[in-house]
Amino acid sequence: MTAVRSASVLRERWTRLGAIVCVVALVLVAVLAAVGVRTLANSKAGQNASSLPPAQALPRTEAALLAIKADTGALAALIVLAKAAPGGDGKSRGGAIIPIPVGSGIQFGKNPSLSRLAELYLAGGVAALAEQAGSLLSITFSVVAELDVPAAARLLTPAGTVTIRQSAGNQTFGPAAAATMLATQSGRLEGPHFASTVAYWTGLALRVGKGLSFSGSQTTGAITRFFDSILTGPISVYPINGSKVPQGDANPNNSDVYRLDRAELDRVLGLVLSNTFSPVDAQFTARVVNPTGDPDVTLAAIRKIRAAGGAVTIVDETKGELPAQTEFSLTGRLERADVKLFAKEFGLTTFESVAEPGERHMRYVDIDLTVVIGAGFKQTGASK
Structure with missing residues (x-):
């Protein structure tokens, strides 16, 4: 009798356990179904992952940082060069020139005071400049070059004579004169010199047109190959002007420091350097x-x-x-x-x-x- 009662109790327990398992399973099925419906409703306008077209790689571009220094050793001009994405033959032709103020400010930690890139260059050289400029712009440079006036003139030689169109009248600059102008910063404020720099690069882009054919510049090294590649195709010029920072917590010494517009940077870098932009x-x-x-x-x-x-x-x-x-x-x-x-x-x-x-x-x-x-x-x- 005891054995029969025990078997009956055991059978009853297994029956109850089986019922519980079935209920839990049904609940899980209902939950998963609801999640699936929500996922489908919210994904890719009704597309599921397996039906999505393949994702394309970002356009393959490269960035170079070109620093031109004055005879005094001060940083006079700072330019980001961007190669165009390679064509069907795998070669890059043309690209973009992005002048930025040497007085662009960068903030370190919680200190509200901005440090000028030109001052960081004087303190740490071109390596420190490249690191901080890359951090400020959120891009990676494949080439970094520091040129004095003679080296800059040799680099610009393939572009020939460039005409700068200004309201006061047109001016022409050969390579040597252009290099001297780029490396000369007269006065305390950068604004007028930056405007002349932008005008030169704009004139150079017009001079290049659809691209130049030449034997190469006289400057050796990676920056030569990079710049020559840009000269062989159409060039866009995108100056990042920044806004002068007034005296205050960000500029306690009333220095000639400029705050760059992040939205403007995103636009320009998104146009020409999407795969180096992080x-x-x-x-x-x-x-x-x-x-x-x-x-x-x-x-x-x-x-x-x-x-x-x-x-x-x-x-x-x-x-x-x-x-x-x-x-x-x-x-x-x-x-x-x-x-x-x-x-x-x-x-x-x-x-x-x-x-x-x-x-x-x-x-x-x-x-x-x-x-x-x-x-x-x-x-x-x-x-x-």
């Missing part, structure tokens, strides 16, 4: 496609994305058809719910499916979001 403290990365071609519209979009915790690392300002509403596509880690938190800043918006390579909503490696500017944002959002 923003820090960003919650997500974005690509901005601006069919208007208006830099101010691009800057407005970048500022709104930065305010949401993002960083724009690719910019496309090729003029084209403007959609009625700003378009978003999710190409990385973000979900719709994440984007909706700041999408209202762009006015009326739509979510688009990720597209094939070559399309506006194509995927790039390490890019979470693509934003295609629409007519509504151009008319209203860009002015807010």
